[in-house]
Amino acid sequence: MCLAVPGKLTSINAGDPLTRTGTVDFSGIFMTVNLAFAPEAAVEDYVLVHAGIAIGTINKEEAARVMQYLAEISQSATEDDHR
Amino acid sequence: MKYIDEYRVPRAAEQYVREIRRITRRSWSIMEICGGQTHAIIKYGIDRLLPKQLRLLHGPGCPVCITAAEHIDQAIELALLPNVIFCSFGDMVRVPGTSSTLLVARAAGADVRVVYSPLESVAIAQQNPRHEVVLFGIGFETTAPAIAMAVQQAQMLNLKNFSLLSVLALVPPAITTLLDDPANTIDGFLAAGHVCTVMGYREYQPIADKYGVPIVVTGFEPLDILQGIHMTVAQLERGAATVENQYSRAVTAEGNLPAQKLIRDVFQTVDRNWRGIGSINQSGLALRPSFGDFDALHRFTLGRSHSQPELRCISGLILQGRNKPHECAVFGAECTPEHPLGATMVSGEGACAAYFRYRQQKIEPGGSIKDITK
Numbered sequence: 001m002c003l004a005v006p007g008k009l010t011s012i013n014a015g016d017p018l019t020r021t022g023t024v025d026f027s028g029i030f031m032t033v034n035l036a037f038a039p040e041a042a043v044e045d046y047v048l049v050h051a052g053i054a055i056g057t058i059n060k061e062e063a064a065r066v067m068q069y070l071a072e073i074s075q076s077a078t079e080d081d082h083r
Numbered sequence: 084m085k086y087i088d089e090y091r092v093p094r095a096a097e098q099y100v101r102e103i104r105r106i107t108r109r110s111w112s113i114m115e116i117c118g119g120q121t122h123a124i125i126k127y128g129i130d131r132l133l134p135k136q137l138r139l140l141h142g143p144g145c146p147v148c149i150t151a152a153e154h155i156d157q158a159i160e161l162a163l164l165p166n167v168i169f170c171s172f173g174d175m176v177r178v179p180g181t182s183s184t185l186l187v188a189r190a191a192g193a194d195v196r197v198v199y200s201p202l203e204s205v206a207i208a209q210q211n212p213r214h215e216v217v218l219f220g221i222g223f224e225t226t227a228p229a230i231a232m233a234v235q236q237a238q239m240l241n242l243k244n245f246s247l248l249s250v251l252a253l254v255p256p257a258i259t260t261l262l263d264d265p266a267n268t269i270d271g272f273l274a275a276g277h278v279c280t281v282m283g284y285r286e287y288q289p290i291a292d293k294y295g296v297p298i299v300v301t302g303f304e305p306l307d308i309l310q311g312i313h314m315t316v317a318q319l320e321r322g323a324a325t326v327e328n329q330y331s332r333a334v335t336a337e338g339n340l341p342a343q344k345l346i347r348d349v350f351q352t353v354d355r356n357w358r359g360i361g362s363i364n365q366s367g368l369a370l371r372p373s374f375g376d377f378d379a380l381h382r383f384t385l386g387r388s389h390s391q392p393e394l395r396c397i398s399g400l401i402l403q404g405r406n407k408p409h410e411c412a413v414f415g416a417e418c419t420p421e422h423p424l425g426a427t428m429v430s431g432e433g434a435c436a437a438y439f440r441y442r443q444q445k446i447e448p449g450g451s452i453k454d455i456t457k
């Protein structure tokens with residue numbers, strides 16, 4: 001139920017803050033999405049869409065954290081082994 | 084798909100599993116709150132890859148599963164009223180109330196429509212001015228902004244034929260209820276990522292402090308879940324109990340402020356009855372009096388539901404992490420997704436449905452992660 005899917009914002013349609021929408025590309029499937037809660041989202045950004053509404057924007061810098069964390073813990077593991 | 088596939092790389096998953104094995108010294112029980120996470124854990128077999136000392140408990144974070152039978156009875160009664168178009172999310176139409184489902188009501192002539200977005204129900208109300216359109220508002224904090232927006236749009240459009248049956252529920256009060264239980268065995272939590280996308284995670288720190296449990300905000304892909312487990316175990320092993328954010332690409336400490344504001348404008352907190360668990364203080368969202376015209380419970384007079392629980396169903400215990408689905412006597416026998424006796428067998432995110440779907444076939448001992456990209 002709390003599923004939210006990242007998709008790429010390809011265009012933004014004008015509208016007042018509560019009804020502002022954009023077109024989002026989910027790997028070739030295009031959908032109109034409400035952007036009222038993603039005022040910062042710009043074209044090319046990835047927005048997180050739940051029930052037809054963008055509830056957030058994917059932070060590009062943070063997106064690599066999962067692999068960085070893995071590299072850090074593996075690194076500290078090797079260091080431990082050498083101690 | 085970008086921002087999905089890179090979190091399903093089998094080699095990285097294997098490496099995470101090795102690291103988790105390496106740091107785990109004692110026995111711990113970790114509860115994933117969200118049904119979406121339960122689904123991923125069972126689908127990818129993550130629980131089977133973990134060291135024996137780690138037990139994953141499946142939490143109550145499935146809105147379809149925790150919606151009380153009395154509210155489904157109300158929904159069915161509303162749907163059967165003449166002139167009503169009843170809008171619901173798809174999963175909800177198959178969930179049994181006391182004696183029926185919305186799907187059965189539809190077969191009996193009710194106009195029940197499945198919507199993907201609550202905003203569709205506003206459009207339906209605009210297109211059908213002679214009908215009463217009622218939206219079944221289920222979900223947690225993730226869904227509350229979309230439902231609040233539907234109500235606010237209906238108000239802006241001055242719609243007189245739109246109303247909401249709200250059974251929205253809040254996650255943190257459910258966590259504290261589980262922790263207050265004297266029989267509680269939960270050592271740490273994976274908090275639900277998208278709930279925190281909306282709400283942020285500041286409200287979890289007092290819970291971590293008071294109960295001494297680590298809470299790690301966690302995403303939904305296999306690597307997210309494995310990292311969340313690693314972070315939780317690392318805290319447990321060093322005796323820490325704080326809130327950490329694994330899902331930083333989608334969650335900030337303060338959350339989505341415009342969405343929170345609209346939730347506060349439209350809703351107030353109320354006590355809510357959780358199916359299988361009971362009433363939890365201030366764990367629900369109901370429309371504020373200023374939006375009373377849009378409250379289906381004000382607009383229509385409904386009979387009292389005499390909800391009687393299905394006695395053989397232990398979904399309440401499953402939703403609290405006390406039992407696993409296969410421990411239910413009727414699992415896979417009388418109770419299947421085609422003939423569900425409880426809501427946890429209906430929703431794709433319900434633990435019973437996930438076990439039925441992914442745990443019917445034999446899995447080789449030792450577990451294999453090779454299927455993780457499927």
Ligand code: SF4
Nearest residue numbers: 396397411418425435
């Ligand atoms: S298997 Fe069916 S009856 Fe048993 S707990 Fe799950 S939903 Fe309830």
